[in-house]
Amino acid sequence: MGNSTIPKWLAVQHVMKERKISILCIQETHLTQEHKMQIESLYSRRLQAINSCDSFCPSNSTGVASVLNKKIINTTDTKITEIVPGKALVMSIKWHNNEHITILNIYTLNKPTKHPEFWDLISTTWLEKDLPHLDFMVGDFNLTEDALDRVPV
Numbered sequence: 001m002g003n004s005t006i007p008k009w010l011a012v013q014h015v016m017k018e019r020k021i022s023i024l025c026i027q028e029t030h031l032t033q034e035h036k037m038q039i040e041s042l043y044s045r046r047l048q049a050i051n052s053c054d055s056f057c058p059s060n061s062t063g064v065a066s067v068l069n070k071k072i073i074n075t076t077d078t079k080i081t082e083i084v085p086g087k088a089l090v091m092s093i094k095w096h097n098n099e100h101i102t103i104l105n106i107y108t109l110n111k112p113t114k115h116p117e118f119w120d121l122i123s124t125t126w127l128e129k130d131l132p133h134l135d136f137m138v139g140d141f142n143l144t145e146d147a148l149d150r151v152p153v
Contacts, residue, residue, distance in 0.1 A: 062086030106139030
């Protein structure tokens with residue numbers, strides 16, 4: 001979503017408004033701090049974008065974001081924990097009444113051999129930071145059923 005960012009975010013804002021989407025989780029955002037500031041200046045009345053990017057290369061293929069529709073959901077008590085920059089972001093947000101939900105937004109590594117190490121890091125960090133019970137895990141898990149699925153067409 002980084003290249004030609006503003007038209008894409010206009011579409012995000014429109015879809016979230018029309019379909020009454022409270023929370024939208026996005027992977028491979030390619031979102032730099034500059035893009036995030038542009039988005040906030042244009043859409044801050046309706047949207048809150050919470051972004052996690054790889055600080056060494058923010059516009060590369062990594063990045064996860066949680067987009068909140070401020071017209072539908074209360075964003076004041078939102079708690080964010082970045083587990084792996086650009087790859088794993090935890091959000092705890094007030095839902096109905098006094099209930100909270102916790103969402104893990106994931107963009108896993110492209111190399112399946114690195115997956116066990118990645119999931120171990122998430123598990124260990126979750127316990128170390130005493131994060132709340134997980135309600136939803138969403139994302140791009142970079143899994144295929146057959147190696148043929150990874151062959152370019």
